[in-house]
Amino acid sequence: MSYAHLDTYSRLLRGAHEAVATGGAWPESPRNLIKASWRRSLDAGIDLEGKSAPLVYDLASIGDIRKTHPLQPLLPLLAQTLSGLADETGHIMIVTDSDGGVLWREGNHSIMRHADRIGLADGHQWGEHDVGTNGIGTALATGRPVHVYSEEHLMRVLHVWSCSAAPITDPDSGRVIGCVDVSGTARSLHPATVALVAATAKLAETQLAVRMHERDERLRRRFESLRGRPGILLSSTGRVITGDPGGDLGERVHLGKQAGSRLILRDGTAALLEPFSDGFLLRPGPAAAPPGLTLSLLGEGTPTASYGDDARPLSLRHAELLALLALHPHGLTAEQLSFHLYGDDGNPVTIRAEIHRLRGQLGGAIAAKPYRLVCPVEADFMKVRRLLSSGDPAGVARAYPGPLLPRSESPELRRERDELEAQVRAFLLRRGGPEELWAYAQTCNGRDDYEVLERLAALPPTDLRSAAARSRLHS
Incomplete structure (x- = not known):
């Protein structure tokens, strides 16, 4: 992108920022990735005038956290790939944990001193819910490499910065375990840097996969030494290594809090989970119904x-x-x-x-x-549908405390919500007695429903529900 285009885009972003700060409509929106991130950040209560990322790790103990982190053995690879470039070009390389907590930082010393002022330093956390839109937090939130330019950051203090970041997924657990990031001053960091950062993250994932396969092979050899003893071999994360040729268990078994005890598998069968070397063995157990x-x-x-x-x-x-x-x-x-x-x-x-x-x-x-x-x-909303079909007004009234996910803006769920609400209201007006109508009048839509309240107001004056309905009608 040329400097002329950057200047135009920056003016657009400044206008959007002012609209956000004053609660007005955005005159023009940033690109969709950033627009979605701004909304998530605003929903999290991010202060546009915030000054720094929060410190979440005690710097005296961060060394112990680094030693146990799965990316620690790969730091030389990451540094060799990115930190030399970062130092030569006036940038810094950051490696974080899965929440955006900075564990390692290398690069240009002058830029690192500037980064200290905003908490772009060891022990500080850069999730979107901590500092709003930024390369690290947005990459972790979306699960993909991103470049965040200058005013695309929601916090104003970050507008002098740009960053390219990519999440790193552990192939063993299938979970994002961290993020690699290159940050620098806004115009010195080219958007194409994100391609290099993404390639570095993929290289790290490849090395993690190599180490995973080496561990798997060691486990297989020990498993084979059992000489036909039945069981399915799992990694320490529940990934299926061998013993399930039909693939009935899928790629992994959810261990949850039950490691070392009894598991209910997804087909409803039971199995005993035993520790085995660096993983687990699944053995057949008595049948049991799957949890609901x-x-x-x-x-x-x-x-x-x-x-x-x-x-x-x-x-x-x-x-x-x-x-x-x-x-x-x-x-x-x-x-x-x-x-x-x-x-x-x-x-x-x-x-x-x-x-x-x-x-x-x-x-x-x-x-x-x-x-x-x-x-x-x-599901409670599915139960209400069954009760409507069976013609049970008392059951419908008891089972319907109000609309389906009233804060949801999902197009399909809005249709489901509106249809269910209309059916419940019509059914209770047609078939319901005072008890059922009063129950509906306690829901958010029933509180001010004129027809329902008129029915209740017609009850004998000694009935407290009649007085309450008349009060609502005249309020």
């Missing part, structure tokens, strides 16, 4: 999911993904999920990252290719 997934997504409260005995609150995005998968039992691709959530503006990469996090929480409940729920599912 229960979704509570109706009403204004926090959506929740219960998987087996484990109940947890859900973010809106995870609740939306689970609702869509429940509505599509045969599964959806990342592209389809993205379209159902965002329409044409969706990004399948973001969906894959969110599904990866969700699978980490719910283990074997979600399969891939396509993404689908592979366990018994009970």
Whole structure:
């Protein structure tokens, strides 16, 4: 991009910044990647006038954290590839953990002194939820290499900087374990630097894969020494190494908190998990029913999911993904999920990252290719539909605390929400008595529903529900 184009783009970004700061409409938006990152950052409460990334590691103990991090053995490779370039061109190389915490930094000493002022230094954290849009945080949030230029940063203090960053995924666990970044002053760092940074991240992943295969081979040799003893060999992360020729378990088994004990596999069979060398052995166990997934997504409260005995609150995005998968039992691709959530503006990469996090929480409940729920599912909104079909007004009133994910802007979920709301209202007006109408009047849409309140106001004057309805009608 030429300097003339950069100047034009910078003016556009400054106008968008002023609109964000004053709460006005954006006159023109930055490119889609940055626009989405700004929205995530603003939702996280990022202060545009913030001055520095937070310090999250005690510098006295950061050495111990580095020693145990899986990227530590690869630091010489990363430094050889990037830090020489960074030093010669007035830039710095950063390597972080999976949350954006800076573990290593090398490069130009003059630039490092400037970087100290904004916390671009050891022990400080650069996730989007910490400092807003930036190369490290946005690469980790999207799961892809990114270049963030000057005013594309949301915090004004970062406008003199540009950065190119790429996430690094561990092939053993399948999880992002860190990020590599080159940062410098805005116009000295060419956008093409992101290609070199991305290639360096891929090189690191290749080396991690080589080390993984070496560990696998050592485990296989020890496993073969058991001479036919039955079992399936897993890595320490649950990845299937050998013993499952039909591929029934998929690529990995979710170990969760059950390592060393009894597991329920995704086909509903039980197995015993035994520590074996640096991994695990799965052995046949007594049959058992697979755990079920229960979704509570109706009403204004926090959506929740219960998987087996484990109940947890859900973010809106995870609740939306689970609702869509429940509505599509045969599964959806990342592209389809993205379209159902965002329409044409969706990004399948973001969906894959969110599904990866969700699978980490719910283990074997979600399969891939396509993404689908592979366990018994009970969702409150699906239960309401069944009760409507069975003609049970009391059951509908008890089971319907309010609309499906009322904060969701997903096009498909909005349609599902509106249709379910209309059906519940019409059914209770037609078939419901005072108890059922009063229950509906406690929902967010029923509180001010004129027809429902008129029905309740017609109850005997001694009925407290009648007085409450008349009060709402005249308020």
